[in-house]
Amino acid sequence: MSSAVPDLDPDRFVQALRRMGAPASSSQLAALTGASLAQVKRRLGVMVEAGMVARTGQARSTRYALVRVNPPTDTAGPAALSLRERLNLPLAMREPVTYRREFLERYVPNETRLLPEPLALELAHVARMAGQQPAGTYARQVLEPLLIDLSWSSSRLEGNRYSLLATEELFRRGTTPGDADAVMLLNHKRAIEFLVDAVPEYGLTSALLRNLHALLLQDLLADADSLGTIRRKVVQIRDTVYVPTQVPLLLEEMFDLVLDKARRIKNPVEAAFFLWVHLAYLQPFEDGNKRTSRLAANVPLMLYNCAPLSFNEVEPLDYAQAMIGVYEFLDVSLAVELFAATYRRSLKKYTVLLQSMGAPDPTRLRYRETLNDVIQCIVRDRRTMAEALAVSELSEATAPGFRALLEDELGKLAAHNCARYRLTPRATEAWVRAGRPV
Template structure:
C-alpha cells in the first residue's frame, strides 16, 4: 500500500504575528472580513483562514461561534473574562488580588527600581485613540457579568433610588475605603462615629478627619443630585472642591483646573504642565466619557483617564473614584465602594496607566472591587462563590470579639480600642488591619434577625444597642 504524506508549508512567524496584531485591534473578537480589512498586508481569504487555524491550534487565538457568526479573539482576553476569585493572603506574601497574565506583567514592570524605568510624559494619543462605543476597555462578557451582579429591582425608577435606600452604608463604606486608599488610618468604626456624631478619633491627624468629612459631602452631592450630575465641568470640579476642602495649600485651587506643574511620588510619569493643554485634555476626557453608553465602561474610563491627566493640583485619585460611581448611581446599579481593595494593587494598576498606558492591571482591580462591592450590598451574594478564607480562618476569634463587645455593652469608642487590642494580641501584624475591619463590619451589621449566630439573646442585644447608638 502506498502512503502519501502531505507536508504542510511552513508559515513564517512574522506573518502569524501580523494576523495576531490585526485580531488584537478588536476587543470583542473579529470576523475574517474584519481582520482582512485591517491587515498590514492583504492576504487571500484562504491564506488568512490557514493562518487563523494555525493560531487557534497554537492556543494564541480562540474561535467563538460558527459560520457567519464566528469570531476570533486573543486567548489572553478570554482568560481575563473568567471570574476573579477572592482575595488571598499567603503567609509569605502581601495581600493582593488575583490578576490576569497581562496584569502580572504590568505589576512586575512597575515594581522595578525607579532608576530602571524610563521617564515618560502625558501621551495625548492615549485619549485620542479611544473612540466611545467602538473602543472598549471592558469586554462585552465583562460588561454583561458586571451588570448581572450589580442590577437591582430599581433600574426603572428615578436615578439614585437604589443609592438612597442604602445611603448610610454607602456613605460609611465609600468614605472609609477611598480614604484608606490614601493612607488614612481611621478605622471603620471611627469613621462611623465621625460621620454620625462628628467625633474626631483620638491620636488622628486633622487632615485625616477632614478627608473623611469631605468624602461625606461629595457622596451626598452624588446621591442628592443623581438626576443632574454627569461627566461635565460642573460635576467634576464641584466634586474636587468638596473632596479637597481645607486640604490644599492654596484654597483657591479647590474646584479649579491646575495652573502649576505637579509631580507624583514613586513614578517616572510626568503629567502635562501647560494650563491650556490641561484644559483641552480635560474637556476631551469629559466629552468622551459622556458619550460612553455602558455604565461600567464609563466608570472604568473615569478611573483611568482622570488620574492620568491629573487635572487638579491634588486629590485627583479621589475624584476619579467618586466619579466612577456617577453612572452606577444614575442607573440604580450597585455602587463601587472599593471594599477590601489592597492599596498596593490599586497603586500598581495606576502606575501601569501612568508609565505604560496599560489598563489591564487596573482593570483587574476594578472588576474584583466591583464583585466585592456587590457582595457587600447583597446584590448578588452568590457571585463570589467560595466563602472568604480569612473569615473562615479566624471564625472563632471573630465570634468571641463580637460576642464580648455586645455582652460588655460597649459603645463604639470602647469597641474600637477593644478590637484593636484583640488584634494586636492574637493576630499577626500583616493581618491585623483586615481583622479589625471584619469585626467592625460584623458589629455594624448586627440586627435582631441575625444575632443568634453570635449566641446573643434579644434582651442582651437591645441593651447593647441603646449604648451603641448613643453619642
C-alpha cells in the first residue's frame, strides 16, 4: 500500500487549527475537515516535519497546534509581553475577579484615553473619507466587501466553520440551509446592513445597540425575550477567572454610561476602541456580547465617515487573550496591539477599494435615500418606473440626472449587489427572471 500523503489541501488543516483556538487532537481535526483519521495523521506528519505545526503529548494525549510564523510577541511592547506572561499562568494561579465599575467611571472623554493618543490621531487621520460627505457614506461605498469581511471574520472568532468562499456563496443564495453557522453569518449580514442604514439617522443610542444585538442573535437564543434585552441571567466566560456582574440594575446603569461617554469622545477611533472594550467587559446581554461589541465599534467610524473595522486576519487565541487581559487585569495593552494591527489592515483594503471606485457621484449622494426607495418600489413592489417616480415626486426638472442614474442602476442590479438597496437576493432574482420589468 502506498504511504504517499493524500491530495488534501493543507489550508483545510490550517483553518481547522485556527478555528479550534487551542491545540487539537487528530480526531477533532478529522471531524472539522471531513477527512479520514488516517489521512489527517499523514498530513499532520508532513506539516510537523515542515515546521508548520507543533506536536505535543503522546498517544491519546497528542495535540497539534499551528506554529506562528510571526508570533505577536515578536513585536509586542513590554506591557503586552508582561500581560501575556500573566495570562499564560494556569487558571488556578489567577485571582478570581468581577466587574469593576471604576474602570468606566474614571474615564473622562477627551481627557483620559484607552488608546495612546498619537496612535488614535494617526489612525483617525488616515481613516477619514476625503471631502464633506453624509455620515455612513464610506461604509455604504464599500458595503459589499464589508458584508463578507466583517460577517466572516466576526463569525470565525465565534468558532464558525464556514470558509470565506462558502460565506460568499451563502450570501449570494440569500437563504439558510438550516444550520446554526449559516444563521450566524446571515444575522451578521443583516446587522451590518441595519447599521449602515440606521447609524446616520439615529446615531449611537441604546435602541440602536439593542436592535443590533437582536439581529445578531435572532434564532440563536432559546429565549426570544432575551433579544436586545439587558440580561437578568448569570453568564460565565470560558478560560478566564473573570465573573461578570449579575446585578441587572448595575448592568443597565453601566450600559447607559458606556454609551453616554462614547458619544462624547471626539476621536472616532478612540470611541470605536472604547465601545469594543467596554461592551465586551460589561457583558450586558445574555449571549453574543463580543459579536455586538465588534459591530458596535463601527458605529463611531460610520458617523465620522472613517474606514470600517472588519477584524480581518485576527486569530481566536490572540483575540481571547486581548479580551481576558481586560477582564482580569483591566489591562488594554494586548487589545491595543490587536486593534491597531487589524484596523491598519482594514484601512489598506478599503482605501484601495475607494480609490478604485473614483470620486462619489454627487447626484447619487444627494438622492441616495430616494434612489433606494424607488428601486425597492420597482423591484420588490413591482411598480412601473413611471409610478415609482411619481411616488418620489421627482422629475427631470426638479432632479436632473436622477432618471439616468436610476436606469443605470437597474441595469446593473443583481443578487450579488442588491444589499445596498435593502433588497433580498430572492426578490432581486425573481425580478431579473421576470425580465427586469420597469
